[in-house]
Structure formats: structure tokens, C-alpha cells
Amino acid sequence: MDVEEAVLKRYEMAAREVEVGLCVPVRYDRSLLEVIPDEIIRKDYGCGDPSRYVREGETVLDIGSGSGKACYIISQIVGPSGTVIGVDFNEEMLELARRYQSAVGQQLGYHNVEFRRGKIQNLMLNLDLVEEYLARHPVQSVSDLSRLREFEERISQEQPLIPNESIDLIVSNCVLNLVRPEDKRKLFSEMYRVLKRGGRIAISDIVSDEAVPDHLRADPELWSGCVSGAFQEEELLRAFEEAKFYGIRIEEMRAEPYQTIEGIEFRSVTVTAYKGKEGPCIERNQAVLYRGPWKQVVDDDNHVLPRGVRVAVCDKTYQLYCKPPYQDQFILIPPREEVPLENAGVFDCARTERRHPRETKGMDYKVTQDSSNGCGPGSACCP
Template identity: 55%
Template structure:
């Protein structure tokens, strides 16, 4: 009796992949979802497989890149890149960067130049043809750069822990033809996630993506944002370029497979795009760029490119160390991600964690707040939990000390020259 292989999501029975750039699979058992009458994943897969073989101009938004980073890139990579923004411009030397849905490798090879020999770049994609294109030029690019700091991983962007090349190797030698064998494969995938993750927890400085998040199935998007958060280091950033819309997509748009694979039907509503980052635990969420003119208009709904930045690191204990911050303005009052209000010019009491976030010169709020440190530092091991219910204002004596009675006159200051003339 011949056993029929069980179909594994994203892998054929022989372990061959059927990936798409967004981490979609060709498993039609998923069927239509969220009101669509077609399989979202198959539509995306087919469109981007075709885009790896032949240039698909309709998948591109006009994007201006810094030309100096394009000079050494192979023409095939440039021609078969599909994006809507340039998140690479917000990356710094020495960063470890993860590119979600890396496609032809264009952004990765730009990043390789920006982060330098001390930085690292990881591209993750699920489309074998796109991965093949990106990997084909890896040696050539390393020779041009004089260092090799790029690697490409096969995986889903909503499941960044699972290295699908490793899973595929296991499956090749163990065809799955029964429920028991399927359970064994799933156990191996769980082991790989735990013991040999493709992208480990807290391992990346910056996560970038260029017009890929919208391609993920709606039911997987919450997990997608959770995965971005998981792999970032504390203080790390997500810099994401994607397509957003100003209104909810109509049923006609959702039921058009060409519009889904073309970055339209799966676009985030503009306000909800930011909300997804907030709900995942990010702070300092900021729109870095937004195209004033829509890329496309369908049924009266405008679709345009935005680039957004969000930070990880507001979780954790709050310690009282008598620190305060002063919001500089120009607004009369601003509201923080934690719900605390900061009035212009007022000394606002904050815990150590919030103090560091608000005064970090490289952080989300750089230049917005003035730090007020206590005259006598409270060692962290002696700090007590911060009372979030306390009065928001920090009295100056809390930072100076209750017994502070120093008097400094003008004559004692360096504002006077030796001949007695004021230099003020």
C-alpha cells in the first residue's frame, strides 16, 4: 500500500520549499481568510516567484536611494528589487541589522556598506528564488567590500526563530506520511526554535523592512510584531517602510488577489500601523517619512508609502533615584507612551528607566528633555521602587538634598575678570 505524504506548510513532502518573501506558504488548506475568496499566501508566492525570474515594474514604488551605495551593486539585484522606501538610511556604523523579506538582497548590500566591517547584516526570506538571487552575489559583494558581513536565512518573518533550511534538511531524510511522523517533525521544529534559533532573542540592533509587512496574512500579523520585538536588543529599533491606506479596504479590494500581492489589499490603515507597534510594546513610535501624494488610489482609497521608527525597552522595574526631567517645549504639555504628562519647563519626577529613555542622546526623544540629576547619587542597589502615584513635580530639594544650604555669590564665580569688570 502506497502512503500519501502529508503536506507540511511551506514545504513539499520531499522538503522542497515553496516560499514567498512575506513568509507565506502554498498550503491551500489555509483557504481564504478575512473575507477573501482566494488563498492570500499562494497569491503572494506566485507573484514574487515571478518577480525573481523577470522584472515586475508594478511591484515598485518610486524610491530615491543614495547613489553612492548603489554603485557596486549588480544590475540584476537593482532591477529585481521591489520596495516602497529606504529604511537603510536610518542605520549606523557597527549595527547588527535584520532585514525582513530581504528579497533580491538590495537593502542588505546597502546596509553592508553602512554598518561596515564591525557591523552585521542578516536577510531573511521565504522565497527560494529570491534567496538564490541574493546569495548568488554574496561572494562578489564581499570581494568588493573587502569584508563579509552579510548572511541570508530562510524563514518566515512571523516565525523568526525557525531556520527553515535546517527544518528542510531534517525533513528530507524523514518523509512525513503519518500523524505520528508529523508530530515528530513539529517537535524538531520546536527544538530548533529553542536550541538553534535562526534569529535569537535580544540579538539585533535594528530591524528593517521594505514593503513586506503588508504581505503577511492578517491572522499572522500580531505574531509578526511580537517577533520583531523579541529579536531586538533593549534600546533597539524597528525602522519599517510599508504601504498604508487612509481608509479600510473595501471587499472588492480584499477579494482581488492581484491587489493583495501588489501591496494594496494587505496594506495597514495608517493609524492602525502605529497602533500595532504600540500594542506590541514599542515606544517612541514616530513617522519618519510619509509620501504626500498617494502611490495608488483604488475605489477612492489612497495608498501611500510611510517609514516608521519604533523603540524597544520601556518594560522592566522602576527605581527611585531622585531624578527629574524638564520638557523643553515648544508644546505646552506632551503625553508619554506610559500615560505620564510632561509640562513645559516643569521638573517632572521620573524613575531611572524613564530618565534614561527620555535623556538618551541617541534615543527616541533626543533633545526634547533636559536631565536633572540629584546632587547625591543613589546607588542602584539602594534604590527603592518608584511610586508612580506620587505628585508629578519633583521639588528642587529632592535633587539638591534637604540639607543643601550652599551660598554662591557673584564675586565667587568666574563671571568676574581680575580687574573687577563683569564679563556678563
């Protein structure tokens, strides 16, 4: 039995009967659980709460949505102006999630949740459409198989399960580790594809503190139990980097392991990251000053930023530092006279030099101003 089949069978059983060992205890906002049926809550398997990073009005994608618990929680946070899409491969779990869809929506007073069948490493292919095709055109020959592949390719382009750049936030709860090793790079690429520019992820998953040896990885029972397929701590962050995410941050790491096997500790982490640092590097005479507390830091593009030093940056980097997760870490120094985009030159992003104040003020800036009209003893602002 390969790992994908083991995962499918185990979660089919977990949709029928509660399996306590598949989850890490998590505290949720109890007010958000009141409308969710008890069966969904009992058959939810996760290791964190990425819903806390959701904002009102967003379009949120839950990859590996399982029983639908997170989707129904998030539906209340995004409100009637938002949308929640759950994607799962397991038919038993999808049936459980969909069973209560109408009832939950009626209690809330709006319906903003839908569940779609697909593999999270291929968010192009809608497997419900494939099932409908196979019911009409069963595969009985190589020619039939070829026509099926052509159909899959066509609907992936014309009716993608999740379209390009359509999602504000991706959440996932203890699912990335279940994907086969050869599909994990595609998984991260797919997450990046469907996010809007400026979109972000909030992922809770299991990581190991050491590399998992091959004999443990080959164990389907451990794999389907969210253990042997776990990323090593550094590997998970590196996977996000390689997929072009930026601003990657470990929001939470459980102190106590979920499991310990042969001295290797497996624990829950929650990671956030952002999409949208692509674009040309142009010179607009901007500078940033890192506040501290570290003596210096290095960002994802290898800009070295010493504490308290004006550093030259391109317009793209400057704009990134205006937004989360960076905005509280820098003092932004715009030029005295804004450089129009049409007049901006190319900025060498390999540059890590200091920005001389004259570059932002202007080389011909000769203003002299005393403090005679300023604040001083006896003035209105300094009694």
C-alpha cells in the same frame, strides 16, 4: 488562492521578470549601488529606504529581504565589523540574492552578509533545515507529520533562525503588509523578541488613510500588490505600541499615494521605534523639564509633561530620556546627591506631580552664595 500563496507566486514571478508596478521610486546613495549587480537592482521591490538609519558595526536584520539589494547596501554601511542577515520565505528571491553573494563580497573586500530562509512572522524556524529534514524523511503519514512537528519545535529552540536579543536594528521594506492578518500580531512580537535591549526598528511600508473594506482585503491580486493588506495609518503605530516598542516616530510619509482604490489612498511611510523600556520603577529623586515647543506632551507611559515644569520621574524613565529619540527634548535634573541603587525606593509611575526643587537638592540644602566673584561688568568674562 489564499493571500500567502498569492504573495509567494507573485514574487516568484517578480524574481524572474521585472514587475514595475510592485515598487515606489526611491532615491538611494548611488555610491552604495556601484557594487550591486544590475539584476538585483532591477528586481528590488520596495517603498522606502530604511538603510539611512543604519550605523557602523551593527548587526542588522532585513525581514523580507527579497533580491538582497538592501542587505548589500547596508553591508557597506555597517562595514567589516558589522553583520547583515536577510530573511525571506521566497526561494526564487533567495536564490537571486545568494547568486551574487560571493562576487559582491569580493568587490567589497569582506563578507558580512548572509541570507536565511524563514517566515518573518516566525523567526524561530529555519526553513532550510526543515527542507533538509524532509529530503531525508518525507511525510507519508500522520505519524511522519507528528515527527516533523517535533523536529521543527526542537530546532526552533536549539537552532533558532534568529536568536533572542541578537539584533541591533531591524529593517524592512514594504513587507509587513504582505503578512496574513492572523499572523501580524506574531510578526510584531517576533521583531521585539530578536532585538537587543536598546535595539530599534526602521520600517518602510504601505499604509491606508481609511480602513480597507473586506471585499478589497479578500482580493489576492491587491494583497500581493502591497495594497489591500496595508495597515491603516493609526493601526500601524498602534501595533508597535502593543508590541511594547517606544519612541515611535513617523520619519517620512509620501505626499503622493502609491495607489488610490475606491477613494482610499495608499502611501509609503517610514517608521522608527525602540525596544527597552521594561524594568522596575525606582525613586532616585530625578526630575525632567520638557523644553517645548508644545504646551505639554504625553509619553508612551502616560507621563504628562508640561512645558518648563520639573516633573518627577523614575530612574528608568530618566535614563530613557537621556537617549534617542528624546535627549534633545528635555533638560535632565539629577539630584545634588546621587541616590545609590541599593538605597532607592519604589517610584509610583502613576505620579505626574511636579518635583519640588528641594527633592533634588535635598531638604537640608541651606547654601547661600552671592555673585561677588561671578561674571559682571569689567570682569574677564564680561568686558
